[in-house]
Amino acid sequence: MEFTQYQTLTIAIADKVATLTLNRPEVRNAFNEHTIAELALAFDELGRNELVRAIVLAANGPAFCAGADLNWMKKMAAYSFAENSADAAMLADMLRTIYLCPKPVVAKVQGDCYAGGMGLVAACDITVAAEEANFCLSEVKLGLIPATISPYVIKAMGENAARRYFLTAERFSAREAHRIGFAHEVVAADALDAQVLAIVKALVSNSPNAVAQAKVLVRDIVGQPVNDALLADTAERIAHIRASQEGREGVASFLEKRKPTWLN
Template sequence: MSGLTYHIADRVATITLNRPDKRNALNGALVRELREAFARAEADDHVKVIVLAGNGKAFCAGADLEYLQQLQQNNYEENLADSRELMQLMEEMYTLPKVVIALIEGDAIAGGCGLASLADLSYAVPAAKFGYTEVRIGFVPALVSVFLVRKIGEGRARELLLTGRLIPAEEAAAYGLINKVVPAEQIRAHVAAVAQSLCNDASANSLKITKQLVRTALDQQLPAALETAAHLNAETRQHPDCRKGVGAFLDKQKPSW
């Protein structure tokens, strides 16, 4: 049985973790399914925005208990291969040219909190809890630490990763871990509205290049980042989307994206 569902409507692909009895916990199979689902959405020209959600009371509770038990039996090479599979999922989410929105209607713990932090935009219900609890079971938040430091800064990342404490949604928003807390009865409509706004009001090429610019600003030293930005600026000016958008603006019309 598949650990997720995949649905497309109005240019939005919704990937829903679908292991509610396991609190949508991650295992090797689900990580592979997520990679396949994101690749499917990336390759589909009819998809402009991706929403990641969870079915049931939790968004994602981290690693599955049976999966953790299996990892105890693995040798170093097997664990390294497994770690690289999760690494590839995280890197693919981070570099995906399409916008990823996390719809968080329950707790996002450990690896689940990693998924939430890797999304471009994240919205959560007030009752959701967030945390990286790995140190409490003798593990380490190795892969997610690379991305979390970039997202919320070293000081706050140290606090969350070292203490392993769970924080409420409002605090997660104050830390910059998520974008906004939305009442439970409104969150699906809110995420749908954000997704449709991106689909209708922004160029797909511009969204892709803007995501690339944000990565460049973090990956390169200032002179190199500025040079890359200048080249991307020049290239974008020649793109059909830019010609279309500027033309519509000059004609006082709204471009159709």
């Protein structure tokens, strides 16, 4: 599969893992309309690439993402309501593309992550952060609100934490991000690569179809009442996947004490 040429990010694929790296370190990887469009396109391409089993979202430089680019914000200040709506819709579409990507996505947060950058991380499936990283939902300091990123950030940190950090715009540590559930793992900076590698190794060793369906399962089941409809739905899901090619192969390989074909 031939990739689009990107200006604000880089993509490298090795051992079934795609590493997508934000590459504007001179502006702390702040994003503008070009970065947003490229991220949406890149995750769409990677999601359809059969050679890719997992995606790592990383960043060059000392910061992971500072949120919106200042020059872009200056342009937005002169936008009409209609132009602002279209601009916000583009960001919303990009975040949804990451969130719905059929491949598991690991955020590798090596440095500070502010405002819209927290939306990027929250749209991922697994977050590993360096101890030195700080987080901040700074929008209210500028007279704004984190509206477009809120569906993902609230899912990641929970309503109670969102009430505090949306309102105060306090900066908080990676350890606090872990405590409230926003980050899954927090490690020393020199252990970040190894921890991410361990996670992606686990991801790529699993059935690609089962991993994709497990992502959908979590999205669909969260918040649902445990009733007859839910029980019927989950029973149908397991019946389908048991009868699938990978489902049959996984069980057969286990019983026959051999590697499943997706590891070949």
